[in-house]
Amino acid sequence: MSVQLTNEDKQQWRVEDRSDAVTIRSPRFRMRIEKRGFRYSFEDGEGRPLAGAHPVSGLRLSTPNGSALHDVESTTVSAVTAEEVRLQIVSTAGTRAEVRITLADGDRATRAASGSPSSDAGGVRLAVVPAPPARYVIEARTAALAPAPAYGLGDYGSHIDEVESEDAPAQGKLDIPARDGAEVTGLVRRDMVNQGTNMRFVSTFAVFPSLGFAQVLFEEGGKRVAITQHDNALGASGVQALDGLYYFVGTMPGIYAAYKQAREREGYRDKQPRYEMFKVGWEAYGSLGWGAYQAAVEEALTQYAERGYELAWGVVGSGYWRGDRKRPEQGTTTSFGLWDDAREEGRTDGLPNPRFPDPDGLKRFFRARGIKLLLGIRNHFKAEAADGGHHHVPYNGPFLHEAQARDYLLRGRDGEPVAITNAEFPKGTLYVLDGGNPEAVRWYLDQAATWGADGFKEDAMVYTKHYADGNWNAINEGWMDEGRLVIVRNTAYAVPGDVLRINDTYYGLGEGYHFDQDRVPINLLNYAASGAANLYPDITGGTPKTDPLLPSYRRYFVRNAMFNALMPAMSLGRRPWEMQHPESERIVKKAADWHNRHAPYIYSAVLDSHRTGYPHAVTPLHIAYADDPATYGLINRHTRQYEWMLGPSLLATPVFGNDFDTAMSRDVYLPAGRWIDYETGEHFAGPVTLIDYPLPPDKVPVFVGGPGVIVCREGGDAVLVAEVYPVAARGAVYVFTHPDGVAVSTVRIDHDDWTAEDLAVYEVTAEHENTAARGDTTEPEDTGEHEGLGDHEDTAEPMGTAARIAAHTRDARTGAYRFTLEPGRHYRLAPEGRR
Numbered sequence: 012m013s014v015q016l017t018n019e020d021k022q023q024w025r026v027e028d029r030s031d032a033v034t035i036r037s038p039r040f041r042m043r044i045e046k047r048g049f050r051y052s053f054e055d056g057e058g059r060p061l062a063g064a065h066p067v068s069g070l071r072l073s074t075p076n077g078s079a080l081h082d083v084e085s086t087t088v089s090a091v092t093a094e095e096v097r098l099q100i101v102s103t104a105g106t107r108a109e110v111r112i113t114l115a116d117g118d119r120a121t122r123a124a125s126g127s128p129s130s131d132a133g134g135v136r137l138a139v140v141p142a143p144p145a146r147y148v149i150e151a152r153t154a155a156l157a158p159a160p161a162y163g164l165g166d167y168g169s170h171i172d173e174v175e176s177e178d179a180p181a182q183g184k185l186d187i188p189a190r191d192g193a194e195v196t197g198l199v200r201r202d203m204v205n206q207g208t209n210m211r212f213v214s215t216f217a218v219f220p221s222l223g224f225a226q227v228l229f230e231e232g233g234k235r236v237a238i239t240q241h242d243n244a245l246g247a248s249g250v251q252a253l254d255g256l257y258y259f260v261g262t263m264p265g266i267y268a269a270y271k272q273a274r275e276r277e278g279y280r281d282k283q284p285r286y287e288m289f290k291v292g293w294e295a296y297g298s299l300g301w302g303a304y305q306a307a308v309e310e311a312l313t314q315y316a317e318r319g320y321e322l323a324w325g326v327v328g329s330g331y332w333r334g335d336r337k338r339p340e341q342g343t344t345t346s347f348g349l350w351d352d353a354r355e356e357g358r359t360d361g362l363p364n365p366r367f368p369d370p371d372g373l374k375r376f377f378r379a380r381g382i383k384l385l386l387g388i389r390n391h392f393k394a395e396a397a398d399g400g401h402h403h404v405p406y407n408g409p410f411l412h413e414a415q416a417r418d419y420l421l422r423g424r425d426g427e428p429v430a431i432t433n434a435e436f437p438k439g440t441l442y443v444l445d446g447g448n449p450e451a452v453r454w455y456l457d458q459a460a461t462w463g464a465d466g467f468k469e470d471a472m473v474y475t476k477h478y479a480d481g482n483w484n485a486i487n488e489g490w491m492d493e494g495r496l497v498i499v500r501n502t503a504y505a506v507p508g509d510v511l512r513i514n515d516t517y518y519g520l521g522e523g524y525h526f527d528q529d530r531v532p533i534n535l536l537n538y539a540a541s542g543a544a545n546l547y548p549d550i551t552g553g554t555p556k557t558d559p560l561l562p563s564y565r566r567y568f569v570r571n572a573m574f575n576a577l578m579p580a581m582s583l584g585r586r587p588w589e590m591q592h593p594e595s596e597r598i599v600k601k602a603a604d605w606h607n608r609h610a611p612y613i614y615s616a617v618l619d620s621h622r623t624g625y626p627h628a629v630t631p632l633h634i635a636y637a638d639d640p641a642t643y644g645l646i647n648r649h650t651r652q653y654e655w656m657l658g659p660s661l662l663a664t665p666v667f668g669n670d671f672d673t674a675m676s677r678d679v680y681l682p683a684g685r686w687i688d689y690e691t692g693e694h695f696a697g698p699v700t701l702i703d704y705p706l707p708p709d710k711v712p713v714f715v716g717g718p719g720v721i722v723c724r725e726g727g728d729a730v731l732v733a734e735v736y737p738v739a740a741r742g743a744v745y746v747f748t749h750p751d752g753v754a755v756s757t758v759r760i761d762h763d764d765w766t767a768e769d770l771a772v773y774e775v776t777a778e779h780e781n782t783a784a785r786g787d788t789t790e791p792e793d794t795g796e797h798e799g800l801g802d803h804e805d806t807a808e809p810m811g812t813a814a815r816i817a818a819h820t821r822d823a824r825t826g827a828y829r830f831t832l833e834p835g836r837h838y839r840l841a842p843e844g845r846r
Contacts, residue, residue, distance in 0.1 A: 014091055024114055026096055028088045035096065037114060039133025040260035046086040049100055052153065053224065055260055061224045063154035065242055072106045075145035081106065108141040115257050115273055131265025139253040149253040150235055150246030157240050159221045160194045160643045162633060164236065165214035168537030169530055172197035179206050179433055179474045189530035192647030193537050193631065196238055202248065203234040207435065207474040209514040209524055211501045214541045215245060216270060220637035225266045229255030229277040229504065232478040263637050264625045270542055271624025279484060279505040282491035283621050284545050286750040287383055288509040289579055289614045290323035291603045297550035297584010303330040304366035305373050314586060316380060320600065321607050324496060325377065326468045328387030331367050333406045336360035340403035343437045344388040348461030349408050374463060383465040383496055390471050390486055391431060391441040399432065399440035410458060411442070419444060419451035421479060435472035443473070446482040456489045466496025498547065510547040510580040511538065517553045518567050521669045529648035529668045535578065536631045536646055536655060544626035545617045547580035551599070559589040563672050569598040569708045570671040576602035577663040577713065579613050579628045598709045605711055611731055612722040615748045616658030630656035636682045641698060645680060652680055659745065660721050662686065662714040666706045679704040685738040686714040692825040720745035720758045722832060733758055735828040735840060737765035747832065754834035761841040765826065771843040772819040772830045
């Protein structure tokens with residue numbers, strides 16, 4: 012039997028049912044299922060093998076409420092419709108299940124992302140539903156994809172391959188070392204869930220760039236992942252069904268667009284970030300540790316201002332609630348609105364009493380300086396003493412009792428409230444808000460609003476496994492919908508906030524996960540590979556625990572500052588002048604100023620990421636240049652070639668890792684295309700490796716390439732300046748979204764010779780550039796730009812009479828053209844007189 016089908020989304024596929032196999036074909040891929048063992052495989056649209064069939068079986072199931080897995084033995088087709096294929100399977104233990112397969116093509120996602128009617132990805136969604144209803148272990152698997160490299164897996168993409176135990180870590184203790192590189196082949200987990208500390212961004216998404224292939228399983232509970240030399244498996248334990256398994260085939264932009272569409276369909280939504288969070292911020296923890304109080308916060312921020320630092324946001328993460336900080340009865344972040352603003356006798360914590368005597372004054376202080384106030388907050392409540400908690404109404408308020416009375420607390424499978432007995436703060440037993448209950452979330456948001464902050468840093472650290480990885484997503488989404496700024500720490504699959512912060516980074520030489528500097532880029536770049544690009548690499552300089560006068564710490568601080576400046580979000584904490592080393596402070600300030608100056612360019616890339624799903628703001632080179640094998644092994648702790656595209660035009664090449672104390676150079680890989688050293692103006696033609704390339708601590712370690720356009724602030728946000736470097740070929744176009752998130756400007760290269768003396772910058776009416784602003788694109792000549800630029804390239808008809816020369820200058824060192832960029836206006840570089 013062979014059936015040609017067209018579903019409601021105009022997706023076409025053909026299903027062939029033969030005696031030994033079922034084949035599903037679409038323009039992008041072919042999936043073949045051998046009926047014996049449900050052994051499935053994938054090829055691309057041209058017949059190139061991607062994922063082979065597992066040699067034994069493609070599906071394994073337990074018996075009802077069992078744990079041992081049994082291979083599927085037989086497969087029959089039960090229904091074929093325009094929307095899905097249904098198959099019946101039976102395991103060797105007699106367990107029966109229905110498999111439902113639907114298309115997961117990226118047509119709608121690609122159209123929404125680029126305006127193009129063509130699809131750059133295709134794929135399938137599988138659901139496995141056993142009978143009778145019970146709890147099962149279910150695992151789907153193909154043959155190994157190795158040697159094709161794999162990347163992603165959220166926080167787990169920073170961990171070593173296998174661990175002795177997957178039990179929750181002891182309170183405040185983490186023994187899992189970081190892995191050696193970004194490539195995740197070898198990783199095996201049988202119970203992948205949120206466990207606090209360094210397991211907070213939970214994702215099973217893995218991408219295989221050399222194959223144009225990716226996979227993900229959406230599941231809240233215990234997930235099984237094995238990407239090894241032997242097989243490639245995704246599964247879950249204790250579930251009624253495996254519902255939400257996807258495979259994608261296509262280009263990198265197409266795959267990420269399709270993945271974004273899939274996660275939104277499954278209920279994991281990103282939110283559009285706000286511009287403020289991509290200027291430099293400040294966190295009290297980096298300056299004051301757990302001992303924050305109002306006078307110290309205001310003093311630190313005043314000192315930063317006096318030294319010329321521009322800060323856009325600040326986080327007060329601790330100490331603003333009532334009570335002695337040394338007593339377990341103290342308040343917590345969910346003591347909503349109960350500031351520590353009144354003196355109390357008998358305190359022993361050694362801090363001012365009260366710590367925050369004038370909350371309204373604190374808010375006025377922030378507003379007067381143009382700094383947004385964020386408070387650290389968590390989603391849990393102290394239990395009563397009888398249940399092992401330290402709830403104390405004068406400090407904690409009535410909120411636990413309200414949540415209990417309204418049934419707003421998360422319940423486990425036994426129907427009882429989930430008890431968290433292992434958390435960083437507060438101590439004792441805790442109960443967690445049920446993020447799946449819209450009424451509970453609304454109530455929580457209303458209570459949080461009584462703190463009167465501009466936003467929140469969601470910061471729960473609960474080590475007890477409670478098998479609800481997306482429990483924080485709805486809360487963060489709610490704050491974003493209210494217009495608050497949000498730093499996300501716990502999330503599943505998506506980034507429902509302005510920025511996603513990795514786990515704590517401390518000064519050290521690799522003594523443990525949080526002291527391992529090589530972990531930081533590996534962690535961040537696998538976040539990016541997992542589809543998260545609005546990244547925040549923690550507080551510059553770490554925590555105030557280290558002696559700031561140590562020469563080694565000074566070297567760490569400046570390298571950390573320059574690294575962080577090249578990420579979308581950056582913050583300061585510890586005061587750089589505490590190092591008592593003017594040169595080190597100068598470098599830190601240079602890094603912060605560079606980040607602030609380029610915030611508009613960074614934010615535009617962040618919005619591109621949000622709009623398309625592709626990680627434009629932080630693109631690892633193995634994704635940006637997926638067809639270049641030289642990029643696959645760069646991200647490792649041995650060669651330390653930690654490189655990524657920061658937007659379409661900047662290649663970040665920082666010196667960072669556990670050799671920060673001594674390293675002064677790196678082998679820098681420049682992919683295909685033309686590149687200019689941002690600081691020296693030296694030109695290079697890729698692909699090439701620059702051996703032992705000098706990168707001193709005070710150098711901004713970036714190269715300009717791609718379309719060659721960056722946008723900078725000049726004296727604030729009132730004036731934006733475009734800088735166009737001589738790297739792109741005719742037809743390249745850069746699309747810039749202004750900080751309001753709405754207005755768009757384009758810069759197009761409309762000439763063939765950067766050495767020509769008669770080049771000019773033309774300002775063109777919107778009517779002449781509306782195709783670029785809409786994203787209606789055609790393919791330009793090959794410029795060597797990376798794959799993620801597909802929706803930033805265009806060709807154009809010659810300019811009409813509605814163009815005029817815009818005032819511009821040319822930098823003698825780099826050859827870059829500079830001109831003011833007006834919202835909604837469009838620009839071309841062309842020979843003068845070409846109208």
